[in-house]
Amino acid sequence: MYKIIASGILLITSLILTIISLPPYEQGKFVLMSLLVIIAGGTAIGYFISSWTKGFMKEKFKESLKSSFGISCLIYIAGYLFASIQGLI
Amino acid sequence: MKKTTHKILSTIVVIPLIGLVFIFGQIPLMEGYNVFAPYIDTEFAEDYSPELFDEITSDLSMKDVISIVGEPLFIHQDTINGQIEIKYIYTNDGCFGRNEKSNRFTIGDFAWYRSVITFNKQGEITHIDKGWCYD
Numbered sequence: 369m370y371k372i373i374a375s376g377i378l379l380i381t382s383l384i385l386t387i388i389s390l391p392p393y394e395q396g397k398f399v400l401m402s403l404l405v406i407i408a409g410g411t412a413i414g415y416f417i418s419s420w421t422k423g424f425m426k427e428k429f430k431e432s433l434k435s436s437f438g439i440s441c442l443i444y445i446a447g448y449l450f451a452s453i454q455g456l457i
Numbered sequence: 458m459k460k461t462t463h464k465i466l467s468t469i470v471v472i473p474l475i476g477l478v479f480i481f482g483q484i485p486l487m488e489g490y491n492v493f494a495p496y497i498d499t500e501f502a503e504d505y506s507p508e509l510f511d512e513i514t515s516d517l518s519m520k521d522v523i524s525i526v527g528e529p530l531f532i533h534q535d536t537i538n539g540q541i542e543i544k545y546i547y548t549n550d551g552c553f554g555r556n557e558k559s560n561r562f563t564i565g566d567f568a569w570y571r572s573v574i575t576f577n578k579q580g581e582i583t584h585i586d587k588g589w590c591y592d
Contacts, residue, residue: 382482385485385492386485388490388492389485389486389489389490389491389492389568390485390489390490390591391489391568391589391591394591398484398485401481402481402485405477405478405481406478406481408474408477408478409474409475409477409478412467412470412471412474412475413471413474413475415463415467415470415471416467416468416470416471418467419460419463419464419466419467420464420467425460425463440478443475443478443479443482444478444479444481444482445482446479446482447478447479447480447481447482447483448482448483448485448486449482450479450482450483450563451482451483451486451562451563451564452486452491452492452493452494452564453493454562454563454564455491455494455497455553455562455564455567456493456494456497
């Protein structure tokens with residue numbers, strides 16, 4: 369359960385950061401695109417985890433999806449932080 | 458054998474997608490608002506600060522404005538419909554882009570804060586314009 373909650377918190381964080389940075393007229397379109405990319409990334413990460421761990425793949429895939437979307441959001445946030453903080457260094 | 462195929466296929470798929478997600482995280486900041494350094498791409502007039510600019514009200518004179526926020530970066534004079542307009546521009550875009558270091562970074566242009574006061578011929582404030590510009 370905590371994996372789903374953590375993934376949810378990370379998803380909300382990444383969407384808030386996106387909304388804060390964008391001009392109001394571009395928020396809707398870009399939030400939707402970001403969501404699609406995060407979902408695609410999460411699915412690919414889930415597939416990757418399930419294929420590299422022992423056990424039935426379908427079961428492992430379902431189980432790994434709980435955390436893979438969180439990992440995808442974390443990578444998205446890392447990209448955001450990389451771009452925003454590198455200007456300060 | 459099937460498991461090995463999945464391992465190879467998932468590795469081939471996951472690497473570019475991770476890269477795509479990472480790059481996508483950076484896109485909102487292209488000409489976007491930088492939460493950690495909002496004024497990173499805004500050039501200020503010498504004595505200007507956004508807090509001081511907020512103190513400007515439409516009943517102030519040109520002299521009062523200068524005493525509060527100092528001299529502007531640019532003064533732009535124009536005639537619109539026969540009316541003389543004098544614009545005091547206190548901020549400008551591209552502060553970060555002019556920094557030599559910016560060439561090394563993936564994002565070289567962020568949002569900037571616009572601060573413009575428009576006076577009429579008599580030196581009275583007709584418009585105060587402030588806000589974020591995403592260009």
